[in-house]
Amino acid sequence: MVVIVDSGATKADWIALDEKGEQLFITQTLGLSPEVLSREVIEERMANNFELAKNSKKVKRLHFYGAGCGTARMRKFLRNIFKSFFPNAKVEVKEDTYAAIYSTTKIGHQGIVCILGTGSNCSYYDGHQLIQKVTSLGYILMDDGSGNFFGRKLIRDYFYHKMPQDLGLMFDKEYNLDADFIKEHLYKRPNPNTYLATFARFIVEHKEHPYCKGVIDKGFQQFVNNHIMQFELATKVPVHFVGSIAYYLREELKAVIERNDLICGVIRQRPIEGLVEFHKETI
Template identity: 55%
Template sequence: MKLLVDSGSTKADWIAIDDNGKVLFTTQTLGLNPEVLNKEEIINRLNDKFDIEHNKDKATHLFFYGAGCGTDRMKNFLTDVFKEYFAHAAVSVHEDTYAAVYATTPKDEEAIVCILGTGSNCSYFDGKVLHQKVQSLGYIAMDDCSGNRFGRHLLRGYYFGKMPAELAKEFEEEYNVDPDYIKHNLYKEPNPNAYLATFAKFIIKHKDNPFCQELIRFEMEEFVDNYIKQFDNYKTVPVHFIGSIAFYLKEELEAVLVKHGITIGNVLRRPIDGLIAYHVLNK
């Protein structure tokens, strides 16, 4: 039994398949980002799902693609945790961009592949190897155009009085805006980036509001300038996207890309289904 996992900071999608690609079960855990979780928290999230805990000794392979796995230190840490938990499985840990590449990019083709979800990322795939010029410093310093960045903008807009009154009223009705509650989630609870990203659905819901439109355009321009344009061939290869921000704001994203002469490619909400075909072909 092979376990295929696509993990962001908010959630992780799991699919168990046999050697022929038949789906044995699917489930979802909370996100397993090693940058923000310790070993105990990761084990607790695994044990919380019956299908995973019940079948852990049956797994022969674990292919994990996750946010926060861009450095050897984090990959090694997570590999050790998984090897202990899935005692009979060969474990392979990759950064989440590889899942995005395998799901969006036809075999041997070049592309720039981006992730716009809870966090954000951008890499160039030359048809064989993934190239990343800038190593992510995480949600505080980077993550342009991500769910957590939009959450930060909305909270600041609300508290600094920049959010229009009618929008602020609806914001209050939809979220707990008590400052102690917000600070507790930001500084005392695990996954503060995922907490910030919970506000992103508000900006998607109100994307036609001028206040939200301005934030969306600003972040998309930042992402193009800081992430996509780091690759000299950004105008000559397709640019694919994975993630809920890209999926639900595709129209706005395409408008910004066209302005910069960039060709938008495939836009998928999640890559997990595409991983099945890849791992059947490459078993």
């Protein structure tokens, strides 16, 4: 059994294949980001999943692509957890950028591959290897154009009284905006980045509102300026995207991409489908 995993900060998609590449099961857990979760929490999330617990000893190969796996230390941390949970498996752990690359770009083809989900990332793929210009410092300092980026913007504008009154009333009805409740989630509970990203649904649902249009446009333009334009060949190769923010705001994203004379490539909500096709070739 071969298991392929695409894990963001919010959720993780798992697909198991047999030796012929046929799908055995598909399941989902909460995200398994090693930067914000302890070993105990990660193990608990897997153990609480019926399919994973039942088949843990049957897995021969595990290909894991995850948010928070950009450093060797984090990859080793996760690899040790997986080897314990899947005792008979050969384990490969890579950062989620590779999932985006394998899902959108053919081997040997060049492109810029971006992640716009709970967090954000941007890399250049020269057809063989991954090249990054910006080292991510996480959701507090970076993650331009991501779900937690837009969530943070909405909360700040609401409390600074910069959100239009009509929208503010709807925002107040949609979410618990008690200051103590928000601070509890941001400073005392796990996954504050995921919590912030829950507010991004509001901007998607109200994307036709002039205020939301402006926030979306500025957020995507900031992502282009700070990430995509770092690469000299930015206007010469296709720019691909994966993630819920990119997918649900794809028309707004395309407008910003085209305005900057960039070539818009593939936009996928989830890279897992492309990952399965990629790994079927090696089974």
